[in-house]
Each structure stands twice: as C-alpha cells, then as structure tokens.
Amino acid sequence: MLSYNMVTIKDIAARLEVSASTVGRALADDPRISAAMKQKVAEVADEMGYVANRAARMMRGVSSNLIGLVVPDIRNSFYSTIAHALSQCLESADYQLTLSETDDDRQVELRQIRELTSANVAGIIIVPSARPHPDAVRLLKLTPHIQLLRKHSSIGEQWFGIDDTQAIYQATKHVVNRGHRRIAYIGGIAELPTGAGRLKGFRDALRSSEAPSNAVEELGPPSSMDFGRDALRRVLASSPRPTAVVTGSVQITQAVLEEIWATGVHVPEELSVVGFGDELGFRWWGPGLTTVSLPVSDLATACGLWFVHQLKLKTVRTSPYSSISPPTLIVRGSCRDHVETQSLSSPSRRAVG
Amino acid sequence: MLSYNMVTIKDIAARLEVSASTVGRALADDPRISAAMKQKVAEVADEMGYVANRAARMMRGVSSNLIGLVVPDIRNSFYSTIAHALSQCLESADYQLTLSETDDDRQVELRQIRELTSANVAGIIIVPSARPHPDAVRLLKLTPHIQLLRKHSSIGEQWFGIDDTQAIYQATKHVVNRGHRRIAYIGGIAELPTGAGRLKGFRDALRSSEAPSNAVEELGPPSSMDFGRDALRRVLASSPRPTAVVTGSVQITQAVLEEIWATGVHVPEELSVVGFGDELGFRWWGPGLTTVSLPVSDLATACGLWFVHQLKLKTVRTSPYSSISPPTLIVRGSCRDHVETQSLSSPSRRAVG
DNA sequence: TTGAAAGCGCTAACAG
DNA sequence: CTGTTAGCGCTTTCAA
Numbered sequence: 001m002l003s004y005n006m007v008t009i010k011d012i013a014a015r016l017e018v019s020a021s022t023v024g025r026a027l028a029d030d031p032r033i034s035a036a037m038k039q040k041v042a043e044v045a046d047e048m049g050y051v052a053n054r055a056a057r058m059m060r061g062v063s064s065n066l067i068g069l070v071v072p073d074i075r076n077s078f079y080s081t082i083a084h085a086l087s088q089c090l091e092s093a094d095y096q097l098t099l100s101e102t103d104d105d106r107q108v109e110l111r112q113i114r115e116l117t118s119a120n121v122a123g124i125i126i127v128p129s130a131r132p133h134p135d136a137v138r139l140l141k142l143t144p145h146i147q148l149l150r151k152h153s154s155i156g157e158q159w160f161g162i163d164d165t166q167a168i169y170q171a172t173k174h175v176v177n178r179g180h181r182r183i184a185y186i187g188g189i190a191e192l193p194t195g196a197g198r199l200k201g202f203r204d205a206l207r208s209s210e211a212p213s214n215a216v217e218e219l220g221p222p223s224s225m226d227f228g229r230d231a232l233r234r235v236l237a238s239s240p241r242p243t244a245v246v247t248g249s250v251q252i253t254q255a256v257l258e259e260i261w262a263t264g265v266h267v268p269e270e271l272s273v274v275g276f277g278d279e280l281g282f283r284w285w286g287p288g289l290t291t292v293s294l295p296v297s298d299l300a301t302a303c304g305l306w307f308v309h310q311l312k313l314k315t316v317r318t319s320p321y322s323s324i325s326p327p328t329l330i331v332r333g334s335c336r337d338h339v340e341t342q343s344l345s346s347p348s349r350r351a352v353g
Numbered sequence: 354m355l356s357y358n359m360v361t362i363k364d365i366a367a368r369l370e371v372s373a374s375t376v377g378r379a380l381a382d383d384p385r386i387s388a389a390m391k392q393k394v395a396e397v398a399d400e401m402g403y404v405a406n407r408a409a410r411m412m413r414g415v416s417s418n419l420i421g422l423v424v425p426d427i428r429n430s431f432y433s434t435i436a437h438a439l440s441q442c443l444e445s446a447d448y449q450l451t452l453s454e455t456d457d458d459r460q461v462e463l464r465q466i467r468e469l470t471s472a473n474v475a476g477i478i479i480v481p482s483a484r485p486h487p488d489a490v491r492l493l494k495l496t497p498h499i500q501l502l503r504k505h506s507s508i509g510e511q512w513f514g515i516d517d518t519q520a521i522y523q524a525t526k527h528v529v530n531r532g533h534r535r536i537a538y539i540g541g542i543a544e545l546p547t548g549a550g551r552l553k554g555f556r557d558a559l560r561s562s563e564a565p566s567n568a569v570e571e572l573g574p575p576s577s578m579d580f581g582r583d584a585l586r587r588v589l590a591s592s593p594r595p596t597a598v599v600t601g602s603v604q605i606t607q608a609v610l611e612e613i614w615a616t617g618v619h620v621p622e623e624l625s626v627v628g629f630g631d632e633l634g635f636r637w638w639g640p641g642l643t644t645v646s647l648p649v650s651d652l653a654t655a656c657g658l659w660f661v662h663q664l665k666l667k668t669v670r671t672s673p674y675s676s677i678s679p680p681t682l683i684v685r686g687s688c689r690d691h692v693e694t695q696s697l698s699s700p701s702r703r704a705v706g
Numbered sequence: 707t708t709g710a711a712a713g714c715g716c717t718a719a720c721a722g
Numbered sequence: 723c724t725g726t727t728a729g730c731g732c733t734t735t736c737a738a
Binding site: 018019020021022025032033034037056058059060061 | 707708710711714715
C-alpha cells in the first residue's frame with residue numbers, strides 16, 4: 001500500500017502561523033473569520049494541494065458525501081438508466097453514488113444496507129425487494145432514504161414511481177379494444193408492489209370491457225428471463241389459446257419476444273403482443289412491438305433532485321411524499337384486431353426496412 | 354439530520370466490563386485474545402447490533418472498503434455488465450463499488466478521480482478516456498488501480514481487455530471471404546486505444562485479401578448514436594456504394610441497425626452487415642445480425658478477482674500485467690456472398706418466427 | 707476575530 | 723492474555 005502524506009489543516013496552520021481551528025473555520029467559510037484570513041488560507045491551501053480528509057470530517061458526525069443506490073440488478077436497463085440519471089444529478093450536488101445489487105434477495109439486501117449504514121452514507125435510494133427484512137427496515141429508518149419504483153409502507157412514505165396500474169391498464173385496454181377476449185398476462189409476482197399494481201391494471205382493464213373475457217395469468221420473478229420463456233410456452237399451450245399477451249416487466253418482455261421469435265409464432269396474425277418498457281430493439285422486433293413506454297430517466301432525475309434537496313435541509317424527513325409518473329402506450333405493429341371467426345390468412349411478411 | 358446513536362466498541366466493552374482494546378482486538382480476531390473472550394464479544398456485538406465505524410477505522414490509516422469504478426456511461430450495456438460482474442465479486446471480498454461516469458470527458462474524469470482519492474478509496478478500476486488529464490494520471494499513481502478495456506501506458510501496465518484488433522479482423526475477414534470488396538467500417542476514433550486496435554483489425558483484414566479492395570472508414574465517438582446514424586447515411590450515399598459494413602462499437606452498431614431499418618435498405622440483399630457486441634435484440638434484427646461477441650462479463654470478473662487479490666497483498670503494484678480475452682464471431686443472417694455482377698433479386702422476406 | 711483544548715471511534719504501541 | 727495511553731484530522735465548544 002502506498003503511504004502518501006496528505007497535507008492537513010495543521011500544515012497550513014503551521015505555514016501561516018495561525019491555529020488549526022482558524023484554518024478549519026476559514027475553510028468552512030465561517031462568518032467569524034476575516035476576509036483577509038480566508039483569502040490567505042485559501043491561497044496556501046490551494047498551493048499546498050490540500051484536500052480535506054473525509055474520514056476525519058465524517059467522524060465529527062458530518063455524514064459522508066456518499067449516496068447508496070440499491071437496486072436488484074444493474075444490467076436491467078431500467079436500473080442502469082436510473083443509475084445514470086442519478087449519478088448525473090448527484091454529481092452536480094457533490095455527492096458520490098455507490099452501487100449495491102440485491103438480486104431481489106432480502107438477505108443480500110440487508111447485508112448491503114448494513115454496509116451502507118456502516119459507511120455512513122448521506123442517504124439511500126432504494127428499489128426494495130418484495131419483503132424487506134425487518135432489520136433492513138430498521139436500519140433504513142436511521143438514514144435519510146427514498147424508495148424508487150417499488151414502495152413499501154414499512155420503509156416509508158417517500159417514494160418516486162410510475163403508475164404501474166395505469167401502465168398495464170393501458171396495455172390491456174388496447175388489446176381489449178381491438179376485440180381480444182382471451183388475453184394472457186405474464187408479469188411479476190403480486191408480492192412486489194409493482195407486480196400487484198400491474199396485475200390490478202390487467203384485471204381492471206378486463207373488467208371494464210363489456211364482453212366477457214377469459215384471462216390467463218402467469219406470475220413469477222420479474223427479472224427472470226427463464227420464467228418469461230416458460231410462461232409464454234405455457235400460455236401458448238393453454239386451451240383455448242389466448243389471442244393476445246400482455247407482459248409486465250422489461251425482462252419478461254425480452255424473454256417473451258425471444259421465445260415467440262424462436263417458436264415461430266406469427267405476430268400479429270396468430271398472437272397480438274403488448275410489451276413493457278421501450279428498449280432499443282423493440283422497434284425492430286417483428287412488426288414492431290406495441291409497448292408501454294415509461295419515463296424512467298426523468299423519474300430518476302426528479303427523484304435525485306428532490307432527495308438532494310431534502311438532504312440539504314438537514315431535517316428529519318417523515319412527511320410523506322409521492323410522485324407518480326404516467327406511462328405512454330406506443331402503438332406499433334404487434335397487435336391487430338381480433339374477430340371471433342378468425343381466419344389465419346397466410347402471414348404477411350415483413351423485410352428489414 | 355438524524356442523530357443516531359450507533360453502538361460503539363466502548364458500549365460493548367462497558368457491557369462486558371473489559372477494556373475497549375480487548376473488544377477491538379476480539380473483533381479483529383487478534384491471536385492474542387482468548388477464544389472465550391472472542392465468543393462473548395461476538396455475541397454481545399451481534400446482540401447490540403454493533404457496526405464498525407468505517408470513518409474512525411479509515412482515520413487510523415486503513416483505507417476504505419470502497420472501490421471506484423470509472424466508466425464513460427453506465428447505460429452502455431458493456432459497462433453495466435462490467436459493473437454487475439465487479440459488484441458481485443467485490444462484494445464477496447467485502448468491498449463496496451462506487452460508480453463514476455466520465456462521459457469520455459477528461460475534465461469530468463479528472464474531477465471524478467479527485468473525488469475518489471479524497472474519499473480514500475482502496476482502489477480504482479477505470480475505463481480511461483481518450484487522453485486522460487496529466488493530473489488524473491498523477492492521482493491514479495497514488496492509488497492502486499487497473500485499466501479495463503482501454504489501456505493507456507501513461508496510466509499503467511495493469512490492464513484487462515479484449516483483443517480489439519482480432520475482433521474487427523474477424524468481422525471484416527468474414528465479409529472479405531464472402532467476396533465483398535467495397536467495405537465500410539464505422540467505428541470509434543483512433544485516439545482511443547480500442548478504436549485504434551479495431552481500425553487496425555479492419556485494415557489488416559483488407560490487406561490480407563488477395564483481391565484489391567476499396568475501404569470507406571468513418572470514425573467518430575464510439576458512444577454516439579447520432580454519429581453512427583450519420584456515418585451510415587454517408588456510407589450509403591458514397592459512390593460506389595459499399596456492399597458491406599462493419600461496425601466498431603455497441604452503440605454505433607445499434608445506431609446503424611436503427612438507421613438501416615428506418616431507411617429500408619434490404620439486408621443482406623443490398624448490404625451485408627457485421628455488428629459489434631451481442632446485445633439482446635441483435636438476434637431478431639432483420640435476418641439476424643452476424644456479430645462479434647465479446648466475453649465482457651468474464652473479463653470483468655477476472656479483473657475484479659485479480660484486483661482484489663492485488664489489494665490483499667498490500668504491496669505497491671508496478672509490475673505489468675495484461676489479460677487479453679478473445680472475441681467470437683457469431684454468424685447469423687446479415688451477410689451474404691457478394692458477386693460482382695450483382696443481381697438485386699426481389700428480397701426474400703422474413704416474418705417473425 | 708482568533709486560540710486552546712476536548713473529543714469523535716478506532717487502532718497500535720507499550721506496558722503489565 | 724488484557725489494560726492503558728496516545729493519537730489519526732477534523733469540528734466545536736469555551737475562553738480570550
């Protein structure tokens with residue numbers, strides 16, 4: 001290990017023949033210090049290449065400039081988008097982002113939160129797992145924190161998310177309006193707040209239609225491609241086979257697209273599809289994927305700005321605040337009108353371009 | 354700000370009626386402490402929910418358990434894959450990952466490295482920008498560090514990367530072998546080590562062919578979709594129009610795919626394409642994208658393991674070490690044989706499935 | 707307006 | 723095997 005002698009507050013004090021506290025205060029822009037002194041201190045500090053020792057500062061109770069981001073899996077584009085947006089707006093407020101992945105495992109989540117609190121982070125931005133560990137909840141209460149996307153009341157009432165119910169409601173309503181009656185939904189487990197909201201959106205949309213409809217629901221881990229693939233196979237095998245499928249997470253959507261592509265089912269002739277999220281590539285999947293687009297980046301930025309604002313007012317935050325962002329349905333070619341006497345015409349084919 | 358009374362080593366000491374140092378040593382598993390004592394301390398610590406104060410520990414000279422990851426943009430799947438892999442293997446070594454984005458801007462990069470060193474990070478894993486700032490290089494020398502993907506000798510000789518030259522060589526060779534002679538390459542600027550290597554691969558492959566060939570080279574920021582789109586348009590407009598295009602970064606590939614899809618050029622009839630990286634969705638793009646797959650996740654894991662190993666031996670590392678991972682060409686449908694008397698047959702079309 | 711001094715929680719030298 | 727003591731660099735009383 002390298003031993004590098006950082007220049008300390010004492011060094012500049014010695015050089016200027018003043019006390020350490022004077023230098024400390026000058027650096028902190030304390031009103032009691034004369035402008036002349038501040039000036040001199042600033043110059044010498046700069047000249048000697050002084051950098052504050054964060055550890056020492058932290059020990060004096062000042063929390064670090066670290067903000068912990070706790071997400072299931074950074075490879076999920078939702079979360080990498082969030083990480084990027086947060087990183088940007090936290091940086092400009094002089095905060096550093098630390099990354100913790102939970103893999104949606106409450107034990108891992110607890111460990112990570114333990115780590116973060118022991119590192120004295122200034123705050124935690126978390127996408128909580130389905131059922132966070134009580135100890136994790138307890139630890140979070142000791143640190144400023146905010147929930148993103150998923151919300152558990154046990155953790156708090158500070159939350160930025162999207163309207164999950166509305167998202168899937170729109171998606172489902174779209175196929176219902178186009179005449180589909182046997183509709184499958186493949187989405188995240190209802191134990192997750194997002195999963196529950198989306199499932200509700202699906203059911204609400206079906207209920208809102210006049211004609212009786214026939215739903216197939218497949219619920220599983222929202223980040224599991226394997227689950228998505230298997231679920232789609234089950235949906236295709238079920239009888240009567242659904243004429244439309246709505247997906248409830250990005251990963252599940254990707255898995256379903258892959259599987260449909262692999263099995264050779266024709267879209268939209270044999271099956272209509274509405275996806276979740278608008279990934280690069282969804283546009284060029286088959287006839288173009290009709291999907292629900294979510295303002296994840298804006299959401300994260302808003303969340304970051306607000307959180308930093310909260311941290312600045314060094315006040316205990318218990319007052320609830322929620323921000324719900326609306327989804328948008330993007331209609332492309334993966335859904336078509338369904339008529340009961342369905343004639344499977346020879347599929348119209350589509351070339352690149 | 355919340356005032357939360359963390360339980361300290363003293364609290365445990367008081368409870369057990371021993372000295373603080375005994376507890377400290379027991380917790381550190383010091384050989385001089387009796388097993389019985391360690392046992393008791395461990396129990397009480399656990400019971401009281403003791404978490405070590407990192408700030409205090411750091412002040413005693415021990416560096417933090419933070420490792421800084423410095424990348425251009427976490428939304429790039431290369432880097433999110435890397436972040437995930439590193440996060441996993443650093444976590445198991447009890448390190449925390451902090452995330453810094455540079456947007457390939459040397460000033461930002463310098464700022465981020467400043468931040469990291471002042472936060473006393475245990476080490477830095479960096480994908481350096483094209484021309485790192487001299488001060489950044491200087492700062493890096495003060496901290497254990499390793500380069501990922503891109504390598505600058507000024508920064509050091511510790512590097513994990515892929516064989517960029519080989520990657521593009523394979524891609525280019527593939528179309529050359531299929532008879533193409535007018536070939537375009539759209540890739541990152543040669544100022545980047547990766548850009549230079551890939552460009553070399555392109556040129557080497559062309560030179561290696563017997564028949565004379567005609568190259569078009571478009572170089573720009575590798576992470577700019579806009580550049581990719583514009584470059585492709587220029588390529589299509591050039592005369593004689595190339596019959597094949599090879600791309601040299603993930604983002605450029607994505608941009609090129611989008612643009613080809615948008616302009617309606619038929620692949621592979623009018624244009625053969627070889628991509629870079631194997632993103633989800635490349636499989637279902639048009640006739641399936643023939644592309645170079647790179648073992649990014651394994652690379653990052655290897656890098657993480659090795660770096661942690663280096664940190665454990667608390668020795669100054671100056672000895673060079675490089676690890677080069679090989680790419681793999683994945684052949685799908687986006688290239689076809691080229692014959693000079695090219696007959697543009699009516700395009701064979703492909704449906705989903 | 708500045709100084710002196712007391713710690714923050716932990717580790718490490720130096721005694722027992 | 724365990725206790726005492728002295729700081730690490732900084733902030734923050736309390737004095738001057």
